Amino acid sequence: MTRSHSIAVLPGDGIGPEVVSCALEVLDAAEQRFGFATERSEFSAGAGHYLATGELFDAVEPRLRDRDAILFGSMGDPRVTPGVLERGFILEMRQRFQQAANVRPVRLYPGVPSPIAGLTPERCEMVIVRENTEGAYVGRGSTVHAGTPNAVAMQESLNTRAGIERVVDFSFRLALGRRRRLTLCHKTNILVAAGQLWQQVVAEVGERYPEVEVDYVHVDAMCFHLPLAPERFDVVVTDNLFGDIITDLGAVIQGGLGVATSANLNLDGSAPSMFEAIHGSAPDIAGTGRANPAGAILSLALMLGHLGEGDAARAVEAATVEVLGGLPALSGAEMGLSTPQIGTRIAQIVRDGRA
Amino acid sequence: MTRSHSIAVLPGDGIGPEVVSCALEVLDAAEQRFGFATERSEFSAGAGHYLATGELFDAVEPRLRDRDAILFGSMGDPRVTPGVLERGFILEMRQRFQQAANVRPVRLYPGVPSPIAGLTPERCEMVIVRENTEGAYVGRGSTVHAGTPNAVAMQESLNTRAGIERVVDFSFRLALGRRRRLTLCHKTNILVAAGQLWQQVVAEVGERYPEVEVDYVHVDAMCFHLPLAPERFDVVVTDNLFGDIITDLGAVIQGGLGVATSANLNLDGSAPSMFEAIHGSAPDIAGTGRANPAGAILSLALMLGHLGEGDAARAVEAATVEVLGGLPALSGAEMGLSTPQIGTRIAQIVRDGRA
Numbered sequence: 001m002t003r004s005h006s007i008a009v010l011p012g013d014g015i016g017p018e019v020v021s022c023a024l025e026v027l028d029a030a031e032q033r034f035g036f037a038t039e040r041s042e043f044s045a046g047a048g049h050y051l052a053t054g055e056l057f058d059a060v061e062p063r064l065r066d067r068d069a070i071l072f073g074s075m076g077d078p079r080v081t082p083g084v085l086e087r088g089f090i091l092e093m094r095q096r097f098q099q100a101a102n103v104r105p106v107r108l109y110p111g112v113p114s115p116i117a118g119l120t121p122e123r124c125e126m127v128i129v130r131e132n133t134e135g136a137y138v139g140r141g142s143t144v145h146a147g148t149p150n151a152v153a154m155q156e157s158l159n160t161r162a163g164i165e166r167v168v169d170f171s172f173r174l175a176l177g178r179r180r181r182l183t184l185c186h187k188t189n190i191l192v193a194a195g196q197l198w199q200q201v202v203a204e205v206g207e208r209y210p211e212v213e214v215d216y217v218h219v220d221a222m223c224f225h226l227p228l229a230p231e232r233f234d235v236v237v238t239d240n241l242f243g244d245i246i247t248d249l250g251a252v253i254q255g256g257l258g259v260a261t262s263a264n265l266n267l268d269g270s271a272p273s274m275f276e277a278i279h280g281s282a283p284d285i286a287g288t289g290r291a292n293p294a295g296a297i298l299s300l301a302l303m304l305g306h307l308g309e310g311d312a313a314r315a316v317e318a319a320t321v322e323v324l325g326g327l328p329a330l331s332g333a334e335m336g337l338s339t340p341q342i343g344t345r346i347a348q349i350v351r352d353g354r355a
Numbered sequence: 356m357t358r359s360h361s362i363a364v365l366p367g368d369g370i371g372p373e374v375v376s377c378a379l380e381v382l383d384a385a386e387q388r389f390g391f392a393t394e395r396s397e398f399s400a401g402a403g404h405y406l407a408t409g410e411l412f413d414a415v416e417p418r419l420r421d422r423d424a425i426l427f428g429s430m431g432d433p434r435v436t437p438g439v440l441e442r443g444f445i446l447e448m449r450q451r452f453q454q455a456a457n458v459r460p461v462r463l464y465p466g467v468p469s470p471i472a473g474l475t476p477e478r479c480e481m482v483i484v485r486e487n488t489e490g491a492y493v494g495r496g497s498t499v500h501a502g503t504p505n506a507v508a509m510q511e512s513l514n515t516r517a518g519i520e521r522v523v524d525f526s527f528r529l530a531l532g533r534r535r536r537l538t539l540c541h542k543t544n545i546l547v548a549a550g551q552l553w554q555q556v557v558a559e560v561g562e563r564y565p566e567v568e569v570d571y572v573h574v575d576a577m578c579f580h581l582p583l584a585p586e587r588f589d590v591v592v593t594d595n596l597f598g599d600i601i602t603d604l605g606a607v608i609q610g611g612l613g614v615a616t617s618a619n620l621n622l623d624g625s626a627p628s629m630f631e632a633i634h635g636s637a638p639d640i641a642g643t644g645r646a647n648p649a650g651a652i653l654s655l656a657l658m659l660g661h662l663g664e665g666d667a668a669r670a671v672e673a674a675t676v677e678v679l680g681g682l683p684a685l686s687g688a689e690m691g692l693s694t695p696q697i698g699t700r701i702a703q704i705v706r707d708g709r710a
């Protein structure tokens with residue numbers, strides 16, 4: 001009997017549908033070659049859907065919950081008030097599906113130019129794990145005397161032992177299968193209460209993983225080390241807000257949004273995990289064929305790995321890296337190939353078994 | 356009558372005394388050439404002083420308060436518990452002296468190599484203004500059920516209209532004398548209460564400065580734009596925590612800690628402002644003559660500008676840039692010159708009027 005995985009596809013807005021359609025073409029090729037199947041359902045979601053229907057995550061949640069994974073394009077449109085989709089869809093999904101770990105590989109692929117002078121692929125091979133459900137993202141804030149000269153706004157960061165522990169434990173396990181080094185990134189000298197809890201949990205969980213070396217770097221110092229000494233890092237674990245910031249820095253280092261990808265992992269099997277490229281909906285180039293689908297296709301590779309299709313995951317990644325390395329530029333008209341041409345080329349390599 | 360300024364000098368720990376002594380040699384030269392005087396008092400402070408006496412900022416505060424400015428080296432020693440000096444001295448000074456604006460120029464000087472491939476000096480000329488007294492730095496946090504599986508740590512960010520307004524108004528004034536562009540950096544889509552207050556204040560204060568164009572960038576996106584499109588920025592204003600992070604990224608872009616400098620400005624004349632290089636005390640190279648004093652000397656230039664000695668400020672900066680541009684490397688033995696040699700060379704250029 002053929003292995004089959006049930007997948008929800010959310011192409012979203014702007015370039016989302018274009019790059020997701022490339023990823024699905026590559027998925028077809030991977031299924032043929034590696035002998036598995038997917039049952040796919042596509043859902044309309046995002047800014048366009050919200051403007052037309054007023055629907056956010058709530059509306060689609062029941063139909064996503066029993067899927068094995070979610071493949072996500074991108075969301076956003078200047079006509080939607082900033083924050084509405086972020087909070088009403090993206091954060092809501094992370095919460096409701098308990099996608100506790102936001103996992104972002106930061107790898108400089110061979111042939112992909114880094115903006116960091118002299119950086120080589122051997123020196124840049126890490127995974128940043130971002131706590132994805134709490135911290136400053138809990139949406140707790142309030143203002144007194146709003147609109148007066150005495151206004152005071154308070155914004156809270158909530159950190160639970162359980163929330164930290166699950167993502168720290170996951171990070172240690174990840175490090176075990178890699179170079180066995182875990183770095184906590186925080187700002188413990190200033191955010192003392194939250195910082196102490198993070199440090200305690202890392203120390204305690206670390207006792208279960210004596211093979212893994214533990215390191216600590218302040219978030220401000222991370223801005224130095226990440227671009228200038230990325231070889232220091234194997235697995236980096238950090239809180240929600242710091243993770244939001246340093247993973248974008250990681251994406252810069254590895255050559256930009258075109259190649260950066262992320263997994264929003266549910267760690268207890270209670271709901272599906274979600275896989276997406278890091279780039280936004282880029283409405284300015286939507287429909288022009290100038291979007292690089294590599295991020296979306298690499299997020300497909302992450303999804304395949306998560307579904308247990310390790311061979312397919314490796315083949316998709318290798319094919320993407322091969323094509324990426326041959327592009328004269330990573331985005332825009334200078335890529336030399338259009339969005340669908342890149343997708344088709346990667347799919348061919350996967351299908352032909354050349355990767 | 357000669358103009359005279361009363362200055363407190365706090366060399367601090369590690370390489371602090373070495374680089375500050377260079378700055379004072381350059382100050383001598385500037386006084387000779389530009390015909391002003393300084394009355395200097397040196398104070399022992401920092402990790403060494405704390406270990407010997409237990410004294411932190413409190414002890415020295417009364418003797419600093421009536422000075423015109425403070426020239427600061429660097430603080431830190433692995434033997435002091437992390438956080439003690441930061442909170443007991445640095446943050447305490449910022450609070451007690453109401454140093455509301457932490458001002459960090461991000462300039463790529465000619466001849467200084469940036470780690471960002473292809474970046475040129477014309478594209479990198481901005482000032483980041485960081486709110487320096489509130490936000491997540493207020494030290495409000497608490498933990499319930501500490502040490503149990505149910506522990507929850509809360510960390511608060513406090514933002515007042517008055518605190519934001521003074522630093523925003525300062526930033527607009529700064530922009531007026533520059534390229535007239537102000538960028539607010541925040542994370543308004545997630546930190547809604549604090550974000551709205553920041554946005555409101557920028558909008559309202561902005562009405563007083565119609566010549567200044569206002570822009571907004573999320574802190575995560577800043578990690579992209581700062582290294583890849585620094586020409587977008589003239590004056591950037593941001594909160595305490597985001598400022599801590601993005602100014603270190605700024606320092607990377609401009610060539611590293613050796614050349615980065617900052618002013619902690621009191622904006623109402625109630626207490627002195629403080630000027631320091633961004634680098635730490637670097638105990639590993641202390642005493643070896645391998646520290647680059649450029650950061651400290653550039654912070655002297657900022658101090659001179661603040662004291663109204665604009666010609667001296669420009670001469671010190673120009674001389675430093677000239678010497679920096681001629682160094683084969685920005686730090687370590689590869690600089691080719693020792694710490695005092697660099698200081699003497701810069702002082703000579705200032706004295707001779709060649710800059």
Ligand SMILES: CC(C)[C@H](C(=O)O)[C@@H](O)C(=O)O
Binds near residue numbers: 086244575
């Ligand atoms: C869209 C936004 C809510 C989101 C975040 O801040 O987490 C994004 O920046 C990300 O990193 O996935």
Ligand SMILES: CC(C)[C@H](C(=O)O)[C@@H](O)C(=O)O
Binds near residue numbers: 441446
């Ligand atoms: C030393 C530390 C308290 C300080 C900060 O976090 O503000 C430093 O990183 C800085 O940027 O001046």
